[in-house]
Amino acid sequence: MLPYGNGRSYGDSCQNDDGTLLLARGLDRFIAFDPMTGVLDCEAGVSLSEIIDLVLRSGWFPPVTPGTRFITVGGAIANDVHGKNHHRAASFGNHVLEFELLRSDGQVLRCSPTQNRDWFAATIGGLGLTGLIRRVRLQLKRVSGRWICGDSQRFQSISEFFAISAASDPDHEYTVAWIDCSASGSKLGRGIFIRGNHAVATATVAERARFRVPITPPVSLVNRASLSLFNSFYFNRPAAQIENGLWHYQPFFYPLDAVLEWNRMYGPRGFFQYQCAVPMQGAAEALEEMLRRIGKSGQGSFLVVLKTFGDLPALGMMSFPRPGVTLALDFPNRGETTLALLESLDDITRSVGGSVYPAKDARMSAAAFQQYFPMWRAFAAYVDPRFSSSFWRRVTQEQPSR
Ligand SMILES: Cc1cc2nc3c(=O)[nH]c(=O)nc-3n(C[C@H](O)[C@H](O)[C@H](O)COP(=O)(O)OP(=O)(O)OC[C@H]3O[C@@H](n4cnc5c(N)ncnc54)[C@H](O)[C@@H]3O)c2cc1C
Numbered sequence: 466m467l468p469y470g471n472g473r474s475y476g477d478s479c480q481n482d483d484g485t486l487l488l489a490r491g492l493d494r495f496i497a498f499d500p501m502t503g504v505l506d507c508e509a510g511v512s513l514s515e516i517i518d519l520v521l522r523s524g525w526f527p528p529v530t531p532g533t534r535f536i537t538v539g540g541a542i543a544n545d546v547h548g549k550n551h552h553r554a555a556s557f558g559n560h561v562l563e564f565e566l567l568r569s570d571g572q573v574l575r576c577s578p579t580q581n582r583d584w585f586a587a588t589i590g591g592l593g594l595t596g597l598i599r600r601v602r603l604q605l606k607r608v609s610g611r612w613i614c615g616d617s618q619r620f621q622s623i624s625e626f627f628a629i630s631a632a633s634d635p636d637h638e639y640t641v642a643w644i645d646c647s648a649s650g651s652k653l654g655r656g657i658f659i660r661g662n663h664a665v666a667t668a669t670v671a672e673r674a675r676f677r678v679p680i681t682p683p684v685s686l687v688n689r690a691s692l693s694l695f696n697s698f699y700f701n702r703p704a705a706q707i708e709n710g711l712w713h714y715q716p717f718f719y720p721l722d723a724v725l726e727w728n729r730m731y732g733p734r735g736f737f738q739y740q741c742a743v744p745m746q747g748a749a750e751a752l753e754e755m756l757r758r759i760g761k762s763g764q765g766s767f768l769v770v771l772k773t774f775g776d777l778p779a780l781g782m783m784s785f786p787r788p789g790v791t792l793a794l795d796f797p798n799r800g801e802t803t804l805a806l807l808e809s810l811d812d813i814t815r816s817v818g819g820s821v822y823p824a825k826d827a828r829m830s831a832a833a834f835q836q837y838f839p840m841w842r843a844f845a846a847y848v849d850p851r852f853s854s855s856f857w858r859r860v861t862q863e864q865p866s867r
Pocket residue numbers: 467468469470471472473474475478479489509510530531532533535536537538539540541543544545546547548591592593594596597598599721824825
């Protein structure tokens with residue numbers, strides 16, 4: 466068995482070939498919410514979008530949110546997801562006060578930083594393998610409203626990115642950058658840095674309409690020519706450089722949520738996402754080498770995110786976030802050529818002691834996983850004997866039980 470939230474993981478960590486999926490989205494009830502303290506009790510299949518709809522009008526917001534709000538609380542814990550405020554708030558698990566874990570033998574464990582602490586640590590970032598999270602108590606974050614006030618600026622290199630990032634972290638809750646992965650030579654590492662804070666605003670910026678990619682085109686719309694054209698336009702457009710920006714929280718946090726079935730643009734062969742985290746020491750050289758290889762290959766896409774991770778430690782035994790910097794980008798699936806490129810990115814990640822994010826992975830080798838997550842053997846003791854996933858079997862080379 467494997468719990469399944471809303472299927473927003475990019476690879477096979479939420480899949481269980483030849484096994485059973487427990488559709489946790491049915492656990493969708495709110496239990497209690499205290500608007501004075503921002504403590505929310507809910508079942509684990511409630512989505513972040515539903516939480517925002519309930520609590521934002523009382524001045525509360527999820528303490529950590531990834532780039533889509535269509536994920537469940539259970540999924541957020543199982544991957545210990547991170548957002549644009551990692552340098553301030555660490556990851557999702559750091560804001561979980563308590564949860565109930567149902568094991569396949571019927572035992573229910575109440576877990577918190579003080580009760581069943583080892584199960585708490587194993588389940589945060591535990592890839593859904595320690596049991597079914599039934600209900601959760603969460604500390605939300607006080608916010609002044611639905612607006613984000615900040616700015617956006619171009620940078621010309623990775624070292625400039627690091628300088629802006631260091632200068633921005635103290636005064637900005639949210640920081641993130643986009644990188645032009647098709648750039649080369651003197652343009653290598655150029656991008657756009659965006660930062661902001663929750664703000665009180667009376668402005669009325671129109672909410673963006675949603676649209677849908679209506680069909681799956683026969684081939685990927687993302688190729689060397691379209692990528693270089695789009696990136697050049699995106700980097701040079703006037704909105705890349707704004708001093709006093711005001712964003713509605715939706716386009717600020719969730720730009721892709723406005724494009725339903727955006728994944729169709731990659732055609733029937735789909736795409737891979739690669740997200741790595743590398744320590745600060747050696748990060749600039751590692752990122753530049755990755756961008757050089759990606760640019761040369763003509764692969765990659767315009768969906769590229771670069772973000773620093775702060776020093777606050779994650780609470781999960783297997784959590785992905787760690788101090789340093791994280792790069793995430795999509796690659797249209799061109800078969801062996803793409804897999805070879807991703808292997809070569811893995812070589813760089815490994816050489817600097819980095820790691821690759823299981824939530825975004827569909828291809829890392831068992832050897833790579835075991836190097837990235839040396840705690841995996843200790844973690845295996847907490848895996849429910851009746852739980853497994855396609856990802857777990859792949860990276861531990863465990864045989865499926867019949
Ligand atoms: C557009 C987009 C942007 C994203 N941006 C980010 C980002 O910025 N940062 C980030 O960290 N991630 C990001 N992600 C990844 C996403 O946040 C994670 O993969 C998240 O875990 C998905 O949650 P889900 O509810 O869809 O769960 P699923 O994908 O269905 O499952 C994820 C894991 O949770 C487990 N699980 C689900 N429910 C339960 C439960 N009740 N009990 C126990 N285990 C459970 C599953 O077994 C699985 O291991 C992004 C994904 C998308 C599509």
